[in-house]
Amino acid sequence: MKIDGRQTRSIWVEQDGASVGVIDQTVLPHRFATLRLASLDDAVRAIKTMQTRGAPLIGAVAAYGLWLALGADASDENLERAYAALLATRPTAINLKWALDEVMAAVRNRPRGERVAAAFRRAGEICDEDVAINQAIGRNGLRLIEEIAARKKGERVNVLTHCNAGWLATVDWGTATAPIYMAHDNGIPIHVFADETRPRNQGASLTAWELGRHGVAHTVIPDNMGGHLMQHGLVDIVFVGTDRVTAQGDVCNKIGTYLKALAARDNNVPFYVALPSPTIDFMVNDGVAEIPIEERAPDEVTLMTGKTKDGRIEAVQIVPDGSNAANYGFDVTPARLVTGLITERGVIEASRAALAKAFPERIERGAKSKVQA
């Protein structure tokens, strides 16, 4: 999408042809800085520290991470080592494993001399596919916005979103934001309530930043506020992204998503989840019971980073000395609370039957890998 008029993707191959560039998302919204990833270690570190984040983007970075690893050493041993190191960076998002498996399939059984080029090609395809998928998600979600806009007759459409499922979390367009950007670009008056999304504030720091840079009207709200807004008719629709959707349609996403789904249900506000199909994990059914939830360092809760009056970036402690904090990264919204899944193949019900019908080839592949395992 655009940064103050300039078209930008969240990941690109650097001019040297031997490294990739990403936006350092840990210093947004106060600074715009980019990172050059020139080795497997660079890619692992960027994902682990969340300098680069967002389920689809992590997949893209991991794909290029395998390419970088093969560039240094194209042996089977190094390939396996790199695959394991990248897979271990983050436990919850399934796109990571999907992308690694895609590159693996592209390079395995090839002579060493061809592996680097094959990995590079597949990583690039993964990026382009992500953009195409998000555009399709955007077109499918746009219809939902258009319906509301028609009903509201020129009044602005209010969307609530949680965390950042924006273009920064993908290669371009975003998942939850793709319909929003398309509506805005088409002249529909649209306004986004961006949940702050504690503890890492991706809503306040990333979603607000990218919406602002592209020119979309938005208001940052504390995570506590969405229920009140819905009770008072101030939210027309909720769009969120996801890190993993199970075979039965349960949705794992940034911690706090479940609370917004409950509020949406209680107030008859439609609650949609936007996802590229690589986010579906057909091997998992019950999201609450089965998906591993990442626990991160307590200092993400106890410290808050921002910009001081004189422009310095500083972290301040916001809990008493001696108080502990817990930091679960994700929660699971049961399928029963989801109005629909916006996929590249259309808006479908969050159910086993609808997912299987929309992505039959994934079911077959899943069954095959179960037999092999």
Add this chain to the structure above:
Amino acid sequence: MKIDGRQTRSIWVEQDGASVGVIDQTVLPHRFATLRLASLDDAVRAIKTMQTRGAPLIGAVAAYGLWLALGADASDENLERAYAALLATRPTAINLKWALDEVMAAVRNRPRGERVAAAFRRAGEICDEDVAINQAIGRNGLRLIEEIAARKKGERVNVLTHCNAGWLATVDWGTATAPIYMAHDNGIPIHVFADETRPRNQGASLTAWELGRHGVAHTVIPDNMGGHLMQHGLVDIVFVGTDRVTAQGDVCNKIGTYLKALAARDNNVPFYVALPSPTIDFMVNDGVAEIPIEERAPDEVTLMTGKTKDGRIEAVQIVPDGSNAANYGFDVTPARLVTGLITERGVIEASRAALAKAFPERIERGAKSKVQA
């Protein structure tokens, strides 16, 4: 309650006999400072800036505020002016109006020469009554904790709370925290998940502080986390306070409370609201439609104050330049989501019938003032 072993109330008459002292709650948890309120203006400012806050404590401060005003000028005109100024400080909590009306009733129709002493006496009674009420709430809520403790056979009891309904919000004991302190003092192993409570972080800065100083085990969690904890059986019971309960049992409390009530209902976790009876507003029925919700300055959302590494208190900006923020202070939890109300007269259903039965004299008084109006 205790601050590192020393028994403390949140408000006291200073040794000069002409002013009251309160704890400055805007610099907690990083500094402990007290404020001397020597005039009506001091009291108004302390409430408005939230240096002193919490529905019951605001009532106590406002009662002493009338006393301070009368000390300067005991005329009817000044009494009315002071009443209006104090009433206008905060719009949502009903205890404020209740306490002002109590002092008004005590001084009105008295000769000017007796008014100061009468106001002082009634303000002191309001404080002592608040302590007695909270102790009764504590005893009633303690039984709920004891039942859980008996069932869990020595395993720790996990309570989730939102915002600060602790002793800092009252004169002593707190409302939601009174049962917790009593359980702790009685040797029941108890642990509190304290919601951070954005945007003002009263959970992270005040609840965590007072629990820690009294020695109660606790963990600060982002507001987003409670649903996940409940899904995984990590919360035995929820205790919150309230700023106003309607005649039909709707509960107005700090923004975000409603989301926790929804999660509690969805996971069969008991959700209790602790309240002194002055918090009940028998003149209001439908909380969502009728209670005025305070909107506060956006910079409470966009700026975050904390302690830097070198010990300075600093505010940092956490949203992009140019992004707006909304800041509603409270939301309303419909009575249907409330397991029970813990009052000084027992644990009762959140319903019109149960409230009327428990506080019949308030219904009569309400009917009388309706006729007079």
